[in-house]
Amino acid sequence: MIVANRKPFEEIIAMLKPYSKILLLGCNECVTVCATGGSKEVAVLASEIRLYRQKEGRPVEIREVTLERNCDPEYVESLNPFLHDYEVAMSMACGCGIQFVGEHYRGRLVLPAINTTFEGVTEEHGVWAERCQGCGNCVLDKTLGICPVTRCAKSIFNGPCGGSQGGKCEVDKDLPCAWQLIVDRYKEMNMLDKYLEIQPMKDWSTSRDGGPRKRVREDLKI
Amino acid sequence: MRLSYPTNVKIIKVPCTGRVDVILILKAFENGADGAYLVGCLEGDCHYLVGNLRARKRVEYLKHILDECGIGGERVAMYNLSSAEGQHFAEVAREMTEKIRNLGPNPAKQTAVRKI
Numbered sequence: 612m613i614v615a616n617r618k619p620f621e622e623i624i625a626m627l628k629p630y631s632k633i634l635l636l637g638c639n640e641c642v643t644v645c646a647t648g649g650s651k652e653v654a655v656l657a658s659e660i661r662l663y664r665q666k667e668g669r670p671v672e673i674r675e676v677t678l679e680r681n682c683d684p685e686y687v688e689s690l691n692p693f694l695h696d697y698e699v700a701m702s703m704a705c706g707c708g709i710q711f712v713g714e715h716y717r718g719r720l721v722l723p724a725i726n727t728t729f730e731g732v733t734e735e736h737g738v739w740a741e742r743c744q745g746c747g748n749c750v751l752d753k754t755l756g757i758c759p760v761t762r763c764a765k766s767i768f769n770g771p772c773g774g775s776q777g778g779k780c781e782v783d784k785d786l787p788c789a790w791q792l793i794v795d796r797y798k799e800m801n802m803l804d805k806y807l808e809i810q811p812m813k814d815w816s817t818s819r820d821g822g823p824r825k826r827v828r829e830d831l832k833i
Numbered sequence: 834m835r836l837s838y839p840t841n842v843k844i845i846k847v848p849c850t851g852r853v854d855v856i857l858i859l860k861a862f863e864n865g866a867d868g869a870y871l872v873g874c875l876e877g878d879c880h881y882l883v884g885n886l887r888a889r890k891r892v893e894y895l896k897h898i899l900d901e902c903g904i905g906g907e908r909v910a911m912y913n914l915s916s917a918e919g920q921h922f923a924e925v926a927r928e929m930t931e932k933i934r935n936l937g938p939n940p941a942k943q944t945a946v947r948k949i
Contacts (some may be wrong), residue, residue, distance in 0.1 A: 620901040651856065655898065658859040663902040665863075665941035 612641035612732075613705045614739045615648060615725040623656070624663055626722045627701065631669065633660070634690075634697040635724075636712065637677035638704035645739050647725050648703030650677040656703065656724060681708025687715050694719060747817030747824065753810065755796040760813075762789035768810040834919045838926035850874075850911075851884025855895050862904055865942040868933035870910040872925065878915065885913060904940060908933060 617623075627633060635657050643649030657673045664671040674697065678686045681704035690712070694700065699720050702709045706727040713721040729741040744761045750768075751758060760766045764774075764782040770790030774781030778791045797806045815821075847853055850873035858869050871892060873885035889911045896906030910932075912925050 651854070654856045655859060658856060658863055659898055659902045661863055662859070662899075662904055662941045666903050 612644050612730070613707075613727060614645045614729050614731045614741070615642050615705055615727045617647055617652070617656070617703070617725050618723065620659065620663075623701070623724055624660065627660065627671070627699070630698045631671050632696070632698045633671060633673045634694060634700040635660075635673050635675050636681065636690075636700055636702040636704060636708075636721075637675070638681045638702075638708050639677055639679050640682075642703060642705055642725065643677075644733070646737075648705075650675070653677055653703055678704075678708075681705075682711055684711075684715070687712055690716070744818070746813075746815070747821075748814065750810075750813075753805070753808075754793045755800060755802070757789055757793045757796060759789050759793065762787075762792070768813060836919055836923040838923040839930040842926045842930060849879070849881050849884035850888035851879070851881055853888055853891065855891050855898065858895055858909060859898070862899070862908075862939055862941065865939060867939045867942070868908040868910075868929060868936070870912060870925070870929050872912050872914055872922065875913050875915050905936065908936060908939070 635653055637643070637648050637650050637653035639649060642652075646652065653675045657675050660673060661671060674693070676690070678689065680686045681702065694716050695718075697719075699722060700712060700716070701722045701724050702712060703724045704712070705725070706723070709721050709723050713719075730743045730745060731739050731741045734740045741761055743758060744766075746760045750760070759768055759770065763770055764780055764786070765772060767790070770793070771788050772790070775788040775791055778788055780786040780788045794803075794806060797803045817824075850871050853871055861869050871888050873888050874880070876885060879885045892909055892911040895909050898906075899908060900906040910929060914921050914925065
């Protein structure tokens, strides 16, 4: 899922300063699961903004809407009947959702209430961690399910490096060294011979280095 | 016991303090409450095991939210009492009322009243 963090309240309130009729958008997908921008978080932020503005003597009208998804046109278009009734939209969806709503409604600003952070997993209730960077050329078969692109701070392919000490990365004493995890997995699965294979330089053109990516399936187009 | 406690304390019954979400208390402040406190069972005595422990964490989070929006986190509190502690319940009601009275009215409400 896409994991995000809410922006600091001061930043949010500064963005909303000129407006008094606000549409506050949430999303029922990833940001709901990572407890950042679902209907609950939308309700809390709306309440917080109302209380702040009431205290300042500049009350605000907020409509709270949580779409099923903000990254699909059929859901975004459901905002048609009322989006233009509001001076501005603020979104608690990920960066994709914020942009997509903005693309559909020219002439209306869509402000971000959250910082989209990474693609990750729920390690335990309330703890999320990064697992994928979407490099476009998966190597998990070679590294036995542990991604060196994401989990190694240097994204190296023939690790570990000299910064690996006692199974931890030099970047953070609590961060496991991805290559130590990979070597341990090779041992566990009696595949250490595979570890000896030198990996050639990775072609990063499939990653962000090749510019924004697009996928088209002609058979699905209507 | 016929104990008395301040009449401005309005009691809202819930099956367990674990039911109380942050938004419920925020709504109370939006509706003009000057303070709010949760009274849960003693820690370790929760019928649902961890309801009162979760409530305490939520109150801590709520304090942070109320500080952020300028209402003041000190306006919320969590107490743990057993149902046999009527005397203590009345004391808590007095203590909280006194604390909120010293803090003054909810600032969001103050502005609304002034505007009228």
